[in-house]
Amino acid sequence: MTGGIQSALNPAGPNAGSLARLWWLMFYVNTAVYVLVMIALVIAIRKGRRQSDLNPVLTLSAQTETRRRNTVLSAVIVTTLVLFVFLIYSFSTGRSLTADIGQKNGLSIEVTGRQWWWEVRYNDVDASNIFTTANEIHIPVGVPVLFTLQGGDVIHSFWVPNLAGKKDLIPGKISTQWLQADKPGVYRGQCAEYCGLQHARMAFWIVADTPEQFIAWRQNQTQSSVPPSTDSQRRGQQVFLSSTCVMCHTINGTTAGSNFGPNLTHVGSRNTIAAATLSNTREHLARWIVDSQQFKPGNKMPQNNLGQDDLNALVDYLQSLK
Amino acid sequence: MSYYEAAQITDEELAAQMDRERAELERTWAPPKGLRGWFTDTDHKKIAIRYIVTAFIFFVFGGIEAALMRIQLARPDSHFLNPDLYNQIFTTHGTTMMFLFAVPIMTALGIYLVPLMIGARDVAFPRLNLYGYFVYLIGGILLYAGFLLNTGPDTGWFSYVPLAGPAFSPGKRVDIWAQMITFTEISALAGAIIIIGTIFKMRAPGMTLNRLPLFVWAQLVTSFMIIFAMPAVMLASSLLASDRLIDTHFFNPAEGGDAILYQHLFWFFGHPEVYIIFIPALGFISSIVAAFARTKIFGYTAMVLSLIATGFIGFGLWVHHMFATPIPQMGQSFFTAASMIISIPTGVQIFCWIATLWVGKLNIKTPLLFVLGFFAIFILGGLTGVMLASVPLDLQIHDTFFVVAHLHYVLIGGSVFPLFGAFYYWIPKWTGRMLSERLGRWNFALMFIGFNLVFFPMHQLGLNGMPRRVYTYLPESGWGTLNLIASIGAFILAIGVLVFVINFLWARRAGALAGDNPWAADTLEWSTSSPPQSYNFHNIPVVQGRYALWEAQPDAPVIRGLSTTKRETLVTSVLDAEPELRFDIPGPSIYPFLVALATAETFIVGIFTPWAFLVGAILTGAALTAWFFGDPNYDNRPARETPERSTPVSPPAELQPKEI
Numbered sequence: 009m010t011g012g013i014q015s016a017l018n019p020a021g022p023n024a025g026s027l028a029r030l031w032w033l034m035f036y037v038n039t040a041v042y043v044l045v046m047i048a049l050v051i052a053i054r055k056g057r058r059q060s061d062l063n064p065v066l067t068l069s070a071q072t073e074t075r076r077r078n079t080v081l082s083a084v085i086v087t088t089l090v091l092f093v094f095l096i097y098s099f100s101t102g103r104s105l106t107a108d109i110g111q112k113n114g115l116s117i118e119v120t121g122r123q124w125w126w127e128v129r130y131n132d133v134d135a136s137n138i139f140t141t142a143n144e145i146h147i148p149v150g151v152p153v154l155f156t157l158q159g160g161d162v163i164h165s166f167w168v169p170n171l172a173g174k175k176d177l178i179p180g181k182i183s184t185q186w187l188q189a190d191k192p193g194v195y196r197g198q199c200a201e202y203c204g205l206q207h208a209r210m211a212f213w214i215v216a217d218t219p220e221q222f223i224a225w226r227q228n229q230t231q232s233s234v235p236p237s238t239d240s241q242r243r244g245q246q247v248f249l250s251s252t253c254v255m256c257h258t259i260n261g262t263t264a265g266s267n268f269g270p271n272l273t274h275v276g277s278r279n280t281i282a283a284a285t286l287s288n289t290r291e292h293l294a295r296w297i298v299d300s301q302q303f304k305p306g307n308k309m310p311q312n313n314l315g316q317d318d319l320n321a322l323v324d325y326l327q328s329l330k
Numbered sequence: 331m332s333y334y335e336a337a338q339i340t341d342e343e344l345a346a347q348m349d350r351e352r353a354e355l356e357r358t359w360a361p362p363k364g365l366r367g368w369f370t371d372t373d374h375k376k377i378a379i380r381y382i383v384t385a386f387i388f389f390v391f392g393g394i395e396a397a398l399m400r401i402q403l404a405r406p407d408s409h410f411l412n413p414d415l416y417n418q419i420f421t422t423h424g425t426t427m428m429f430l431f432a433v434p435i436m437t438a439l440g441i442y443l444v445p446l447m448i449g450a451r452d453v454a455f456p457r458l459n460l461y462g463y464f465v466y467l468i469g470g471i472l473l474y475a476g477f478l479l480n481t482g483p484d485t486g487w488f489s490y491v492p493l494a495g496p497a498f499s500p501g502k503r504v505d506i507w508a509q510m511i512t513f514t515e516i517s518a519l520a521g522a523i524i525i526i527g528t529i530f531k532m533r534a535p536g537m538t539l540n541r542l543p544l545f546v547w548a549q550l551v552t553s554f555m556i557i558f559a560m561p562a563v564m565l566a567s568s569l570l571a572s573d574r575l576i577d578t579h580f581f582n583p584a585e586g587g588d589a590i591l592y593q594h595l596f597w598f599f600g601h602p603e604v605y606i607i608f609i610p611a612l613g614f615i616s617s618i619v620a621a622f623a624r625t626k627i628f629g630y631t632a633m634v635l636s637l638i639a640t641g642f643i644g645f646g647l648w649v650h651h652m653f654a655t656p657i658p659q660m661g662q663s664f665f666t667a668a669s670m671i672i673s674i675p676t677g678v679q680i681f682c683w684i685a686t687l688w689v690g691k692l693n694i695k696t697p698l699l700f701v702l703g704f705f706a707i708f709i710l711g712g713l714t715g716v717m718l719a720s721v722p723l724d725l726q727i728h729d730t731f732f733v734v735a736h737l738h739y740v741l742i743g744g745s746v747f748p749l750f751g752a753f754y755y756w757i758p759k760w761t762g763r764m765l766s767e768r769l770g771r772w773n774f775a776l777m778f779i780g781f782n783l784v785f786f787p788m789h790q791l792g793l794n795g796m797p798r799r800v801y802t803y804l805p806e807s808g809w810g811t812l813n814l815i816a817s818i819g820a821f822i823l824a825i826g827v828l829v830f831v832i833n834f835l836w837a838r839r840a841g842a843l844a845g846d847n848p849w850a851a852d853t854l855e856w857s858t859s860s861p862p863q864s865y866n867f868h869n870i871p872v873v874q875g876r877y878a879l880w881e882a883q884p885d886a887p888v889i890r891g892l893s894t895t896k897r898e899t900l901v902t903s904v905l906d907a908e909p910e911l912r913f914d915i916p917g918p919s920i921y922p923f924l925v926a927l928a929t930a931e932t933f934i935v936g937i938f939t940p941w942a943f944l945v946g947a948i949l950t951g952a953a954l955t956a957w958f959f960g961d962p963n964y965d966n967r968p969a970r971e972t973p974e975r976s977t978p979v980s981p982p983a984e985l986q987p988k989e990i
Contacts, residue, residue, distance in 0.1 A: 098723065099666070
């Protein structure tokens with residue numbers, strides 16, 4: 009019932025957890041209201057069916073009228089009370105989601121939505137610890153993480169149903185969202201605001217690591233790219249640097265430094281490519297480089313004509329970028 | 331002693347006199363013949379039927395687009411449609427259903443029925459009415475011409491900036507959307523003004539505001555909402571068009587514009603829009619419930635106040651479409667409160683209808699079935715609406731298939747089911763023939779089952795994380811089964827609509843004759859013939875109660891003395907409908923069509939060059955001048971003098987009106 013790869017009813021953090029509680033409260037109360045109204049309707053129909061006379065009933069006894077008025081009035085009062093409970097419960101849930109962000113004092117991550125991928129920047133007081141990655145966001149488990157969100161081109165929306173509600177990324181505005189994962193695991197997120205041709209294929213993963221794993225991962229990400237170690241990888245690097253790849257991508261430690269596409273410094277360490285569309289296998293990577301349009305028609309990466317050997321070498325190189 | 335007895339006229343003379351008057355009215359109100367009639371006829375019933383047929387055709391187009399989307403989404407990773415086409419289709423589907431189907435068809439039912447229900451000969455501004463129809467038709471053709479030329483809009487029916495701005499949507503697709511909006515808004519505004527003018531000043535004597543049928547109240551509230559809501563979207567679409575045409579940067583954040591401003595403008599219209607579609611349907615339901623429960627609607631005053639309250643509160647909740655934007659929580663909470671409060675007036679109406687059914691003697695026919703379907707579907711949609719009103723919960727389900735389910739539950743349940751009920755109820759009046767009851771039951775059952783199969787699983791899909799407006803999804807998402815069920819339901823729903831079309835076509839040829847009042851209903855339209863004559867009523871009735879026909883006394887008086895040789899109607903006071911003056915209504919004219927063409931030039935050529943506005947202003951000015959100063963004889967000529975022309979009967983002195 010509540011399964012699937014990204015479910016709001018399968019919360020894995022306090023934020024999504026309080027939303028799920030709010031959902032179930034409203035679900036049960038609303039179901040009860042629906043059933044009661046339907047029962048009233050069915051009784052009304054059954055009462056009325058027994059007669060079949062076309063003369064309209066224009067006058068009713070004063071008693072019937074009073075009874076109807078009182079019934080309708082009490083139904084309205086009950087409705088109003090239920091709505092007040094919802095309003096107050098909803099408001100307090102909302103406060104718990106937004107309060108004290110500053111004091112949570114955890115990690116701060118900046119996400120920029122781009123057509124059709126996610127640029128992720130880990131901020132730090134120490135500039136040498138700042139790094140940029142894409143589409144795969146590692147967070148330490150059990151710690152609230154503050155996300156600062158902005159739109160890089162059009163409006164996108166950042167949404168990881170298992171962890172929190174969504175928040176829009178709007179050009180010219182900053183929005184914030186905190187989320188916390190209570191248990192290690194991977195949680196899928198997806199763009200929730202229509203953003204053009206490939207809105208459907210603009211997903212990402214949140215990877216909740218144990219604190220030790222996270223520190224190790226982060227340590228690795230702040231490093232420059234791994235230099236090529238085999239002939240094939242060296243040839244791959246040459247292919248990368250001498251082809252159109254460098255027009256859009258960055259690999260730290262090389263001359264490739266453009267920010268139009270995702271940062272590839274540690275692309276080999278990611279589980280997926282193409283904004284969580286394809287698993288990061290050799291075959292997918294090769295086919296993506298040659299003709300990304302077959303997977304994501306309209307995405308901004310051009311087709312590349314590479315010889316088989318060059319392509320193999322390039323894939324070797326990219327996979328080595330752990 | 332009656333008037334005519336006092337005047338010493340025999341029954342034969344009286345009958346002959348009436349026949350003469352009817353023949354004269356027939357000539358006076360006769361529509362222009364042939365092709366010219368298509369462009370000049372101002373009969374509100376003809377215009378309304380054109381509106382209804384056109385809007386229904388757009389409904390079928392929108393439905394076909396929905397079916398294509400359901401085929402695409404039936405399986406994960408489907409290649410039935412490419413993303414570009416899918417995006418054009420979902421945008422055109424939403425735009426069609428909101429702008430070309432729902433609003434026009436609701437207004438059209440008002441244009442057809444309001445004059446008949448209040449005892450008027452025509453609407454207040456018949457030529458404006460004709461103009462409104464042509465503008466609407468041209469807007470619809472523009473959208474579909476674009477769509478068929480692969481220039482269909484592809485940024486969603488809301489066309490958010492910056493996606494719809496010049497930088498991210500080059501080409502003319504968004505311009506077509508923006509100008510189509512302008513066309514349909516002009517037409518909606520024209521319709522609203524006509525309906526308000528008609529209701530306020532043309533009611534039959536005796537029909538005080540306090541006796542106005544609930545259907546007419548609903549149309550009145552809707553029309554006022556249109557007048558306040560539509561300017562906001564015209565502003566949004568015009569600023570967007572000028573951003574695209576002449577680089578104004580209203581919505582370009584890089585140049586100091588604001589992307590959120592667009593959303594405020596759009597939803598300030600967009601949310602009331604939902605009520606503009608829904609409130610007329612409440613009017614249908616009140617008419618149908620009264621007629622088929624065979625009793626008065628419980629709580630008339632509460633019903634009217636609820637309609638008005640909905641009209642007001644409907645303007646206070648637009649931000650609930652924007653809860654995911656960075657608007658402070660306290661500000662958003664007011665909109666949560668408003669969004670929840672609006673369910674109270676709707677709840678009041680639902681409780682009142684159930685209280686009516688409770689004491690009624692039900693005559694269960696197809697129109698009532700559709701109303702019962704409304705209860706089952708709409709109430710569920712209303713309850714999910716309360717969930718969406720909560721800011722934090724909305725953050726989970728906003729922009730997911732949960733919202734797709736919710737909006738179709740309220741719009742199809744709240745408007746389309748009552749609309750089909752209204753078709754079964756009033757088509758006998760329009761065509762003079764009854765629809766088949768048996769096909770009607772099939773129609774209802776297929777639509778009800780099909781609808782729930784399509785949309786109920788979508789609640790679960792949304793909670794499982796499926797966002798809206800995606801052209802495909804991954805196999806491992808686990809959304810495949812529910813999507814397949816929804817797609818199967820879509821075809822059952824489509825067959826249901828097809829049964830209706832068959833029923834209609836069959837009834838027009840072979841349906842049982844309806845007679846004046848097949849349902850023994852209460853409102854004035856059922857006192858005239860089916861279909862009504864071009865002049866609606868031979869004698870304007872005098873109304874004696876809220877349920878005009880049920881409460882009419884024997885020998886009820888009628889209004890005499892309106893000219894039969896020119897298009898004359900009675901103008902009455904706003905509150906008490908006391909006769910004020912006789913008024914000549916304009917008749918057929920070609921100028922509304924010409925002004926519509928000038929409007930079309932302005933906005934369609936305006937997609938390509940700003941000079942179109944200069945040319946358009948001149949053309950419109952010329953056409954309007956001709957409209958105002960054109961040959962009045964062509965337009966309002968008196969009926970040809972005939973030898974058997976009736977002479978007014980002079981009553982005896984004691985029955986002459988006395989000076990007070």
